[in-house]
Amino acid sequence: MSIEKKVAVAVCTGMDQPLATVSRYAGYHVLEKLRPEKTVLLCTPALIGGVQEDVTFAKENPVLVIDGCGEKCCEKIVNEANGQVKAVINVEDVLKEHKDLQPESRAKLGPKGMKLAEIVGELAARKVDEILRDVNKDGR
Amino acid sequence: MKIKPKIGLIACSGEGLCEGMISRVATRRILEERDDVVTICLPLFLAGGQEERDFAKDNPCITVDGCDKMCAVKGVKMYGKVHPKSSIVISEIIRKGKHSGPISKSRIEPEDEKLVHETMKIINKEVDRVKEEE
Numbered sequence: 178m179s180i181e182k183k184v185a186v187a188v189c190t191g192m193d194q195p196l197a198t199v200s201r202y203a204g205y206h207v208l209e210k211l212r213p214e215k216t217v218l219l220c221t222p223a224l225i226g227g228v229q230e231d232v233t234f235a236k237e238n239p240v241l242v243i244d245g246c247g248e249k250c251c252e253k254i255v256n257e258a259n260g261q262v263k264a265v266i267n268v269e270d271v272l273k274e275h276k277d278l279q280p281e282s283r284a285k286l287g288p289k290g291m292k293l294a295e296i297v298g299e300l301a302a303r304k305v306d307e308i309l310r311d312v313n314k315d316g317r
Numbered sequence: 318m319k320i321k322p323k324i325g326l327i328a329c330s331g332e333g334l335c336e337g338m339i340s341r342v343a344t345r346r347i348l349e350e351r352d353d354v355v356t357i358c359l360p361l362f363l364a365g366g367q368e369e370r371d372f373a374k375d376n377p378c379i380t381v382d383g384c385d386k387m388c389a390v391k392g393v394k395m396y397g398k399v400h401p402k403s404s405i406v407i408s409e410i411i412r413k414g415k416h417s418g419p420i421s422k423s424r425i426e427p428e429d430e431k432l433v434h435e436t437m438k439i440i441n442k443e444v445d446r447v448k449e450e451e
Contacts, residue, residue, distance in 0.1 A: 189360060190329075190330035190337075190360050192341060193358050194358075204332065218333060219333065222389060223331060223386060223388050225388060225391070225395070226386055226389075249364070250366075251360060251364075253365065254360060254364055283345070
């Protein structure tokens with residue numbers, strides 16, 4: 178019997194930009210509403226802190242990164258920990274396609290920012306399905 | 318005239334635990350209240366942001382970790398080559414103050430406000446202490 182893999186979702190934990198907050202809410206949207214049975218939230222600082230259970234999880238399961246901006250910190254951190262990055266979504270790129278959905282502030286996204294987070298979350302949910310389809314096809 | 322350094326606050330913001338959210342919210346509220354503190358973006362710091370690392374070398378920093386894994390402290394020591402002037406851990410505040418732990422990773426519930434306020438009080442006290450020492 179093979180244990181069913183879950184997708185580890187790593188979100189930007191930045192504090193000084195509204196796009197980081199969008200990334201986080203998008204992550205919650207996938208984890209709590211859209212794909213709760215198929216995803217696990219990864220603690221990004223723990224990867225750098227060398228917390229073994231988090232590092233092992235990122236190595237043994239496919240990882241979906243939701244970065245806030247072009248610095249791509251989350252992707253770099255997961256790669257640094259030798260995690261299996263299978264897909265990356267950048268909130269900044271999504272915002273370029275939805276310029277009217279500018280979040281209000283880092284503390285309060287407002288209705289437009291929340292809508293942006295939902296769009297990113299839906300995009301992430303589709304990526305989760307793709308990743309799991311590929312993983313199951315490959316038998317890895 | 319001596320220019321007083323700002324204090325850098327580094328919250329773990331870890332998504333894996335509810336305590337990470339408390340560290341983020343309490344730190345953010347302090348940033349909105351005081352003009353003598355700034356935040357250092359932990360992921361950028363860890364991913365190699367030179368500006369963040371230089372700031373931590375040149376200015377006193379206080380870490381606000383969610384749990385006893387203390388990833389923010391480890392990251393600052395490992396990548397910034399500096400020791401934080403003070404280290405605050407939310408799980409210790411919960412234990413010492415006999416607070417009930419937060420239950421949501423994504424939002425602050427009304428019953429978490431007491432813990433957030435207690436954390437803010439401790440951060441404020443530590444910022445004042447570190448400033449005095451500087």
